[in-house]
Amino acid sequence: MKQAENLAKRMPGAAVLKVMAEDGTGELEGVTIRGQWGEIPDDVAASLQGG
Numbered sequence: 001m002k003q004a005e006n007l008a009k010r011m012p013g014a015a016v017l018k019v020m021a022e023d024g025t026g027e028l029e030g031v032t033i034r035g036q037w038g039e040i041p042d043d044v045a046a047s048l049q050g051g
């Protein structure tokens with residue numbers, strides 16, 4: 001979280017994501033935004049999930 005916070009001081013924005021995937025297949029099960037700083041698109045988690 002601290003690294004993302006520091007990165008956002010130099011970039012337009014940063015986010016920390018929790019990505020959950022199936023161990024066997026690697027299929028994406030879910031993405032959760034754990035923290036965000038600066039400008040982050042509202043649909044960033046949904047776009048990672050293909051939605």
